[in-house]
Amino acid sequence: MTTNRKVAVITGSYKGLGLAIARELAQQDDIWVIITSRKETDCQATEQKLKAEGIEVDCHQLDVSDAESVTRFMEWVNSAYGRVDILVNNAGVSNADLPTEASILTAKAETMLDTFKINTVGALRMCQAVIPLMQQRGYGRIVNVSTEMASLQQIPQDFYPPAPSYRMSKVGLNAMTAMLAKELKDTNILINSYSPGWTKTDMGGDDAPYTVKEGAETAVYLATLPDGSSQGGFFAEMRKFGGAVVLPW
Ligand SMILES: NC(=O)c1ccc[n+]([C@@H]2O[C@H](COP(=O)([O-])OP(=O)(O)OC[C@H]3O[C@@H](n4cnc5c(N)ncnc54)[C@H](OP(=O)(O)O)[C@@H]3O)[C@@H](O)[C@H]2O)c1
Incomplete structure (x- = not known):
């Protein structure tokens, strides 16, 4: 299958925020979305569900912690589409509820x-x-789904939940954003981190104030940035601030 549309890959996107981001991007005329999941049957079921709603996407197995799975995915995407224009690094885990993560x-x-x-x-x-595929075409948008819990400046003030593994892993994700932005300076590959805010998902729980559609809003904004826009930023959820606001690292 080939397409003239931009190809967007969203990790961990058969449910939760990833699915909301996929749903929003897939409804844009110039974007073709590939949803992915660790278990192939999960994204296949979601693909069918979206199809019943009139939203067409493709789907493929992808476990980002497994190098072979990533290689298989890239071989498939290369032969099927030969391009990736948008990457949303949404896949994530939190072990914040473990007693050992209380401090x-x-x-x-x-x-x-x-x-x-x-x-x-x-x-x-x-x-x-x-990124090598993006460099070939001179275009790319990368969105790293982070959290304001990883803002180093906010950690001393806001320390609930402690979630040390989660926070430190997302601080690392933010550092990656900054380092890649430096490498990609003066190119049209724009990489940014964002915080979706506390969102109703399996991870966020039912008490969270934001819907997945609200949590997805800033991801969609960053995934579709016009040329010459922000590079290497850490954005807050737009819903809270009524627009794009940069968070302190
Ligand atoms: N919800 C919030 O309040 C909130 C706030 C700030 C940031 N975030 C971030 O938002 C992102 C999405 O979270 P969510 O709230 O939508 O939670 P979720 O519903 O638990 O979704 C997490 C997704 O990541 C997938 N995943 C986990 N490990 C993976 C791996 N090795 N390879 C590929 N996919 C993997 C999960 O798949 P399985 O079902 O197979 O595990 C699931 O699809 C995460 O990065 C999270 O840290 C969420």
Whole structure:
């Protein structure tokens, strides 16, 4: 299958925020969305659900913590489309509810490493895989789904939940954003982090104030930035501030 539309890949997108971002992007005429999930059947079921709503997407298995899965995915996307124009690094885990995550003093190295493997290294693996394709076409938008809980300036004031593994993995994700932005300076590949705000999903829980559509809003904004726009920023959820607002790192 080939397309003249921009191809958008969203990790961890069969449910939650990833699905909301996919749904919004897929309704734009110039974008073709590929949803992905660790279990192939999960994104296949979501593809069918979207189809019943009149929204066409493609889907493929992708576990960002598994180098072979990423290689298989990239081989498929290359042969099917030969391009990736938009990458949303949405896949993420939080172990904030573990008792050992109630304090940095008790955080377990295994939990820390498991969390980094997905939230930080998985996102980097995806960036390293797609940026060469973006460079070939001279166009790219990369959105890293972070959290304001990873704002180093806010950590001393806002310390609930402690979630050390989650926070540190997302600080690492933000550092990756800044470093890649430096590498990609003066190109048309724009990479930014954003915080969706506390959003109703399996991770966020039912008490969260934002819907997934609201949480997805800033991701869609950053995924469709016009040429010459922001590079290497950390954005707050637009809903809260009524527009694009940069957070302190
Ligand atoms: N909800 C919030 O309040 C909130 C706030 C700030 C930031 N975020 C961020 O938003 C992103 C989406 O979270 P969510 O709230 O939508 O939670 P969610 O419903 O739990 O979704 C997380 C998604 O990531 C996928 N995933 C986990 N490990 C993966 C891996 N190794 N490879 C590929 N996919 C993987 C999950 O798939 P499985 O079901 O297979 O595990 C799931 O599809 C995360 O990065 C999270 O940190 C959320």
